[in-house]
Amino acid sequence: MTTGLASSSHSDGLSRIRRVAITIVLGLISSCATTRCVASRDVTAYFEGNGDTQDALARTVAGAILARPSHEALVYETGVTRFDCQASVAVYQMAILGLGQIILAHPEKRPDYLPAMRHAAELMLRPETMRYARQAYGGDALSATDGRAYLGYVNLALAMLRLVDPDTSFGPLNDRLTNGFVAQLDASPHGMVETYPNETWPPDVAAVVGSIGLHAVATHLDRSAMLRRWATRFEACALDASGYVVQRVDAACIPLDAPRGTGTAIASYFLAFANRDLSHRLETALHGPSILGFGGVSEYAPKHAGKGDVNAGPMLFNISVGATGFAIGASRANGDEDAFARFVRSANLFGVPTTVAGNRSYAFGGLLGNALMLAMLTARAP
Amino acid sequence: LRRSLAICAVLTSFAFLAHIVSASWLAPRDPIALATSGHAVMTVIAVVSLSCARAFLLLVPGWWIWLVVRVVRKT
Numbered sequence: 001m002t003t004g005l006a007s008s009s010h011s012d013g014l015s016r017i018r019r020v021a022i023t024i025v026l027g028l029i030s031s032c033a034t035t036r037c038v039a040s041r042d043v044t045a046y047f048e049g050n051g052d053t054q055d056a057l058a059r060t061v062a063g064a065i066l067a068r069p070s071h072e073a074l075v076y077e078t079g080v081t082r083f084d085c086q087a088s089v090a091v092y093q094m095a096i097l098g099l100g101q102i103i104l105a106h107p108e109k110r111p112d113y114l115p116a117m118r119h120a121a122e123l124m125l126r127p128e129t130m131r132y133a134r135q136a137y138g139g140d141a142l143s144a145t146d147g148r149a150y151l152g153y154v155n156l157a158l159a160m161l162r163l164v165d166p167d168t169s170f171g172p173l174n175d176r177l178t179n180g181f182v183a184q185l186d187a188s189p190h191g192m193v194e195t196y197p198n199e200t201w202p203p204d205v206a207a208v209v210g211s212i213g214l215h216a217v218a219t220h221l222d223r224s225a226m227l228r229r230w231a232t233r234f235e236a237c238a239l240d241a242s243g244y245v246v247q248r249v250d251a252a253c254i255p256l257d258a259p260r261g262t263g264t265a266i267a268s269y270f271l272a273f274a275n276r277d278l279s280h281r282l283e284t285a286l287h288g289p290s291i292l293g294f295g296g297v298s299e300y301a302p303k304h305a306g307k308g309d310v311n312a313g314p315m316l317f318n319i320s321v322g323a324t325g326f327a328i329g330a331s332r333a334n335g336d337e338d339a340f341a342r343f344v345r346s347a348n349l350f351g352v353p354t355t356v357a358g359n360r361s362y363a364f365g366g367l368l369g370n371a372l373m374l375a376m377l378t379a380r381a382p
Numbered sequence: 383l384r385r386s387l388a389i390c391a392v393l394t395s396f397a398f399l400a401h402i403v404s405a406s407w408l409a410p411r412d413p414i415a416l417a418t419s420g421h422a423v424m425t426v427i428a429v430v431s432l433s434c435a436r437a438f439l440l441l442v443p444g445w446w447i448w449l450v451v452r453v454v455r456k457t
Contacts, residue, residue: 019451022451023447023448023451024444024448026444026447026448026451027443027444027445027448028444030443030444030446030447031440031441031442031443031444033443034440034443035440038440074412074415076414076415076418077415077418077419078414078418079418087414352405352408352432352436354405354406354408354409356406362409363404363405363408363409363432364408364413364429364432365413366411366412366413366414366415367412367415368412368414
């Protein structure tokens with residue numbers, strides 16, 4: 001009798017544990033399925049370049065830029081002048097790249113977005129956005145005769161504007177900056193140009209080279225030989241054995257920082273405008289965990305560690321927001337649909353895309369985040 | 383069970399509302415510009431509210447499944 005009761009109680013206990021376990025598993029599966037379903041919205045549409053999907057985000061970015069008076073560029077006031085000015089340039093550069101990429105894919109949208117691109121170019125060149133560069137070098141911030149790879153970002157945007165607007169008044173500046181960079185890179189034994197005095201950042205050099213490639217397309221020049229020569233020296237100087245790009249080097253090419261995911265991903269995106277082989281190699285080197293269709297990019301290459309910085313943004317277990325965001329552009333530019341889907345799902349999960357009156361924006365992104373996402377999501381496919 | 387269902391329904395509705403309101407408030411604005419221009423408290427409230435509501439809404443299907451399983455067992 002006693003044995004029978006104990007057996008029945010034991011059986012009830014097991015049955016209860018099984019029911020609880022099944023319920024928990026079902027709950028987890030349904031939560032994961034919901035999360036993935038919510039985050040997968042528009043992933044395929046973006047990869048395929050659906051015009052309506054791109055428009056919803058592009059209208060938000062273009063509207064915010066056109067709402068800005070031409071005598072006052074957006075400059076954040078965080079108290080860190082370097083970040084404030086670089087963020088300002090990035091807003092306008094990425095907006096121009098994103099809108100330009102849409103026009104190249106859908107030429108009928110040129111009248112809709114060209115005014116915003118022109119306005120963004122004017123704002124990008126305002127004295128307030130160049131304040132940090134002026135402090136670093138003194139005098140004219142728009143000269144490219146002695147380093148100044150920060151102007152690679154500006155020049156890349158101007159080259160994109162020129163591609164969709166051949167008669168732009170910024171053509172002479174685009175020519176002057178490009179010719180200066182070509183001469184500097186050809187003269188450099190390591191294929192490097194300083195960003196600021198005594199600061200050499202290979203990802204910034206990738207922006208410079210991207211601008212030369214895009215300028216060549218816009219002006220029908222053949223710079224392929226120069227770009228191949230440069231790529232060999234760049235790889236020797238800045239490419240780590242892991243395939244990641246070293247974030248910062250000194251004048252003799254000694255690494256001053258680790259090989260980093262943010263630099264590698266953004267360099268891959270920029271180089272898609274100039275050297276598709278190198279861009280593809282960098283994109284395939286990007287790695288990180290993938291769980292349930294969500295993906296992230298490791299900020300530090302294997303055997304390296306660090307705390308990240310403003311470029312990497314928030315980091316968790318070596319996965320950085322910056323690297324993952326830039327990898328969206330790198331993967332689309334290289335036709336890697338699986339990677340693109342994983343990274344966009346992560347961006348959708350944490351960025352909270354929100355539609356208000358038909359316009360899409362990332363709730364946590366602000367103008368900087370929205371402009372960056374526009375450029376990455378519309379990166380030109382091979 | 384009835385009370386659990388009611389609590390779950392109220393919390394889910396509240397989370398939906400908080401998500402919609404905070405996302406709609408943040409979306410046309412720039413969190414960095416807001417936070418550095420004297421609206422830091424409002425920005426933090428909106429960001430925390432949106433994050434919590436989103437996390438809850440992504441986990442709540444599990445709770446609903448658990449409640450549905452209990453309802454099916456009872457009936």
